[in-house]
Amino acid sequence: MNLTQEVKSIRVIGRFCLRMTILVVFAAFGHIGFARSLTALLGMSAVLSAMLATIKRERLLGSSLNHWDEMTVYAALGCLVAGFDGYSVPI
Numbered sequence: 001m002n003l004t005q006e007v008k009s010i011r012v013i014g015r016f017c018l019r020m021t022i023l024v025v026f027a028a029f030g031h032i033g034f035a036r037s038l039t040a041l042l043g044m045s046a047v048l049s050a051m052l053a054t055i056k057r058e059r060l061l062g063s064s065l066n067h068w069d070e071m072t073v074y075a076a077l078g079c080l081v082a083g084f085d086g087y088s089v090p091i
Contacts, residue, residue: 005064012065016073019045035085040077048072 023041030037053067060068 011064012067012070016070019070033085035059035081039078039082039085042074042081046074046078 023038023045027034027038032040049067049071052080053071056067056070058066062068
């Protein structure tokens with residue numbers, strides 16, 4: 001399927017928003033606290049995105065957004081949340 005770069009990037013942004021919504025909902029019901037649950041889930045999402053990017057053989061610095069870009073955002077948000085909570089990052 002040949003999609004334009006813009007359509008691919010829009011799909012990645014939509015996928016990211018959907019996953020973040022799901023992660024926030026699951027973190028809200030975590031027994032170890034919202035921030036720690038969210039940090040753990042963001043770390044797992046970063047690993048999952050890296051694995052998917054590797055399996056799909058996506059380019060690291062491609063011209064459109066891909067799983068590598070998602071992985072970077074998940075890792076950065078995980079570090080940010082961990083910094084606000086005041087404990088070390090489990091990533």
